[in-house]
Amino acid sequence: MNYNISEQDIYLFHQGTNYESYKMMGCHFIEWEGVKGYRFAVWAPNAKQINIVGDFNQWDGKSHPLERLTEQGVWAGFFTDVTGSLPYKYEIITPENQILLKSDPYAFQSELRPNTASLTPKKDSTYTWNDHAWKQSKKSFDAYSSPISIYEVHLGSWKKQDSGEFYTYIELAEELIPYVKSMGYTHIELLPLAEHPFDLSWGYQITGYYAVTSRYGPRHEFKHFVDQCHQNQIGVIMDWVPGHFCKDDFALRRFDGEPLYEYADPLKADKRTWGTLAFDFGRPEVQSFLVSNALFWLQEYHIDGIRVDAVASMLYLNFDRQDGEERIKNSYGGEENLEAYAFIRKLNEVIFSYEPQTLMMAEDSSDLPLVTSPTYSGGLGFNFKWNMGWMNDMLTFMKKVPIHRKWHHNLLTFSFMYTHSENFLLPLSHDEVVHGKKSLLDKMPGDMWQQFANLRLLYGYMMTHPGKKLLFMGGELAQYAEWKDKEELDWHLLDYPFHQGIFQYVKALNLFYTSNPELYDLDHDPAGFEWIDPHNIDQSIIAFRRKGKKQDQELIIVCNFTPEIRYDYKIGVPIPGTYQEVFNSDQEKFGGSNQLNSNNHFSFQEKWHGLQQHIKIKIPPLAIAIFKYKKDVEEAL
Numbered sequence: 001m002n003y004n005i006s007e008q009d010i011y012l013f014h015q016g017t018n019y020e021s022y023k024m025m026g027c028h029f030i031e032w033e034g035v036k037g038y039r040f041a042v043w044a045p046n047a048k049q050i051n052i053v054g055d056f057n058q059w060d061g062k063s064h065p066l067e068r069l070t071e072q073g074v075w076a077g078f079f080t081d082v083t084g085s086l087p088y089k090y091e092i093i094t095p096e097n098q099i100l101l102k103s104d105p106y107a108f109q110s111e112l113r114p115n116t117a118s119l120t121p122k123k124d125s126t127y128t129w130n131d132h133a134w135k136q137s138k139k140s141f142d143a144y145s146s147p148i149s150i151y152e153v154h155l156g157s158w159k160k161q162d163s164g165e166f167y168t169y170i171e172l173a174e175e176l177i178p179y180v181k182s183m184g185y186t187h188i189e190l191l192p193l194a195e196h197p198f199d200l201s202w203g204y205q206i207t208g209y210y211a212v213t214s215r216y217g218p219r220h221e222f223k224h225f226v227d228q229c230h231q232n233q234i235g236v237i238m239d240w241v242p243g244h245f246c247k248d249d250f251a252l253r254r255f256d257g258e259p260l261y262e263y264a265d266p267l268k269a270d271k272r273t274w275g276t277l278a279f280d281f282g283r284p285e286v287q288s289f290l291v292s293n294a295l296f297w298l299q300e301y302h303i304d305g306i307r308v309d310a311v312a313s314m315l316y317l318n319f320d321r322q323d324g325e326e327r328i329k330n331s332y333g334g335e336e337n338l339e340a341y342a343f344i345r346k347l348n349e350v351i352f353s354y355e356p357q358t359l360m361m362a363e364d365s366s367d368l369p370l371v372t373s374p375t376y377s378g379g380l381g382f383n384f385k386w387n388m389g390w391m392n393d394m395l396t397f398m399k400k401v402p403i404h405r406k407w408h409h410n411l412l413t414f415s416f417m418y419t420h421s422e423n424f425l426l427p428l429s430h431d432e433v434v435h436g437k438k439s440l441l442d443k444m445p446g447d448m449w450q451q452f453a454n455l456r457l458l459y460g461y462m463m464t465h466p467g468k469k470l471l472f473m474g475g476e477l478a479q480y481a482e483w484k485d486k487e488e489l490d491w492h493l494l495d496y497p498f499h500q501g502i503f504q505y506v507k508a509l510n511l512f513y514t515s516n517p518e519l520y521d522l523d524h525d526p527a528g529f530e531w532i533d534p535h536n537i538d539q540s541i542i543a544f545r546r547k548g549k550k551q552d553q554e555l556i557i558v559c560n561f562t563p564e565i566r567y568d569y570k571i572g573v574p575i576p577g578t579y580q581e582v583f584n585s586d587q588e589k590f591g592g593s594n595q596l597n598s599n600n601h602f603s604f605q606e607k608w609h610g611l612q613q614h615i616k617i618k619i620p621p622l623a624i625a626i627f628k629y630k631k632d633v634e635e636a637l
Contacts, residue, residue, distance in 0.1 A: 003039050003076045004032050005069065014072045016284030019350050021292040022210055026106025029084070029123045037080035038120060040066060042104065043285055044256035045073025047092045053101070054088030054117070056081060061091040073256070087117030094257035103208060103250050105261075105289065110195045112214040116207070116250045127223045131230035131302060138304070138357045143383065144423060145521050145549070147514040148468035150237065151185040152429055154202060155193070155216055158473055160488040169221035173228040180234055183476065184510030187235040189307060191430065193222070197248055202430070202485060204241050204309060205276055207251035209293045212301070226302050237305035237359060238297060242290045242347075243314040244276040253277060261286055267328055271313065273320040281314070282339035290343070291350050298355045305359025308382070312366040314340040341380070348381030359384060361425060372423040387424040387467055390415040395432065398458050401445045402540065402562040402622070409537040412561070415465070416529070423524045424467040428475060433483045441478045450563055452478060452498050453592065453622035456505055456585040457559065460624035463513045464546060464557045466523050471506070478502040501591030508590070512583050517548035518555045532556070532572050532609045539564070541619065543571050543609070555582075556627040558619055565595055566619035572609030578602055578630040579615050586620035595620035600630065
């Protein structure tokens with residue numbers, strides 16, 4: 001019996017090249033030999049027998065046994081007495097007659113925690129999408145030369161009901177999407193939404209890779225959420241965790257009584273940092289499972305991008321081992337996980353062959369080169385990498401009191417030594433506002449006014465620095481407290497002028513960013529950036545040029561990292577003529593001191609900063625000021 005499972009699909013699954021294995025494995029409502037019913041298929045090579053148990057048979061599997069289809073361990077069965085939306089598990093009997101109850105690795109929906117059973121799909125689970133215009137527009141979308149400003153969100157703590165309950169996917173579509181659109185973001189990035197048992201893992205310890213979490217509603221409502229994002233011109237990125245999985249006994253761990261999805265070697269399997277297990281990346285069936293899973297979210301849920309979590313933990317065998325501990329070596333004596341390297345390259349090759357417009361982002365804390373280079377040239381094949389170096393350096397620098405910043409000026413400028421070595425994204429993510437690290441605002445030194453000014457300056461510098469952008473929710477409110485994952489954001493802060501100022505500033509900054517090609521056209525091309533002056537260490541002032549593809553697209557950006565106002569400050573400019581201030585973080589409406597350059601600035605013929613002309617400006621305190629060439633004049637002053 002084949003239950004409509006082809007030999008080719010099974011062969012590819014065992015070869016690690018069935019990239020849509022979710023269509024074969026798991027539970028599906030099908031018609032087989034003229035009869036409609038539910039087909040179950042699971043991989044468990046070490047099992048002696050497998051039965052389906054659930055409410056439909058009072059959890060007694062004798063009436064619903066599966067048949068072993070392959071020696072490599074694919075089991076399947078077809079039943080007509082099963083209905084939709086019912087909980088079920090696999091009853092796996094080991095050669096030692098141990099009985100294991102396991103949720104379905106390929107289930108599309110699971111029970112709401114603390115229950116752990118999988119749910120049979122509805123007989124008709126078709127969703128009618130209305131994002132055709134969005135999908136069509138993606139065909140001509142060039143991510144490298146487009147503005148990308150991402151709002152990172154944990155759906156369970158953005159807002160909550162008065163009762164403390166979560167918002168549903170439907171309610172989030174009604175509230176979160178208009179909010180993100182009004183703030184000027186181009187994308188939402190969602191912390192992992194695959195099913196997970198523990199709320200405080202934020203979704204990073206997964207038990208159901210194909211099941212969108214039931215915390216916020218059924219899967220068709222999540223499709224509605226994504227659909228509404230697209231109809232409002234907002235892309236959706238999802239965090240994905242292929243490096244390790246949850247140890248809970250009801251899920252993947254020792255699935256058929258033996259290590260199956262995880263490495264058999266406990267040293268390689270154990271991820272002590274998180275208390276999880278590492279996937280066995282060298283096992284073909286695990287490759288089929290994981291690559292199919294990434295493609296599943298893109299195809300079934302129309303996700304636009306995947307941020308791959310903790311890439312360094314995958315690539316290095318001794319990622320979380322200390323000096324003096326037993327080390328793991330690969331076959332060549334090194335500490336790289338060669339199987340993980342091969343898996344990641346395969347993953348990216350497959351994704352871009354099926355869905356070429358996907359954003360594949362690596363959260364990689366290592367200094368490994370070629371992360372965003374094509375696999376054919378020796379790279380890992382991602383198209384973007386989180387710039388953890390920029391983030392760490394900038395937050396370290398901004399924590400310094402201004403009078404001491406001159407001793408740490410290299411932290412401010414070092415990122416430009418490597419900014420074009422990869423296609424970078426600049427992240428101010430959830431990881432930086434938890435576990436005692438303080439909120440972004442609370443990291444800033446000085447009195448209240450200086451703290452808010454420093455925060456505006458940090459955001460402004462991020463938005464003008466080459467690279468795509470990401471800000472975690474709450475950053476636009478200037479929260480004093482760290483992110484509290486059990487509570488909603490501190491929305492009441494918007495009643496206070498300084499916080500309202502930051503809120504308006506982030507909105508204005510996004511609008512300015514997305515409206516000026518100079519800030520994104522040549523993000524990943526050295527021609528898009530040029531220093532004017534990186535060397536004013538004593539005054540902690542830097543100035544640089546950002547350029548677009550067109551000759552007349554250029555911005556002059558000046559950042560002052562001290563609270564001193566600088567008058568008649570000379571800035572070299574490339575073209576004689578008139579320059580106008582087009583953005584200033586010190587505006588009163590943002591909470592600043594309103595030290596603006598309200599007049600036009602005519603260039604002087606005297607050379608400055610290696611350029612033929614210069615202008616004299618006022619530099620506001622702890623602020624960023626941006627100038628644009630306005631027009632030619634007959635003769636420079």
